[in-house]
């Protein structure tokens with residue numbers, strides 16, 4: 194990240210999502226993340242699939258739902274490009290931790306929430322709660 198800002202504008206590098214955000218994300222993340230030095234900062238482009246545990250709105254079973262989305266976000270530089278020193282901290286959605294890694298976990302979390310289905314179904318033709326003889330207290 195910091196290294197990228199020292200490279201010429203237009204430089205980019207790609208990462209596997211699970212390599213850099215696994216520890217930050219609540220759910221397994223798969224896909225590719227490309228960071229490009231845009232001249233203003235870092236342009237984040239990613240094609241991701243996050244497997245989220247949802248509760249089926251019909252049968253109430255929990256199931257893993259793969260949420261796919263693409264991210265395109267520009268992050269302002271957090272370090273002074275010429276000196277490599279951190280800029281004064283400003284409130285921002287995007288933070289860089291002590292390892293100079295993007296806090297992509299928060300971005301991914303927001304995109305994941307935006308892309309969740311309103312009425313999740315464990316399968317497209319979920320039959321819902323079957324009226325079996327042994328129903329519970331509900």
Ligand SMILES: [Zn+2]
Pocket residue numbers: 249250251252253254314315316319320321
């Ligand atoms: Zn279901």
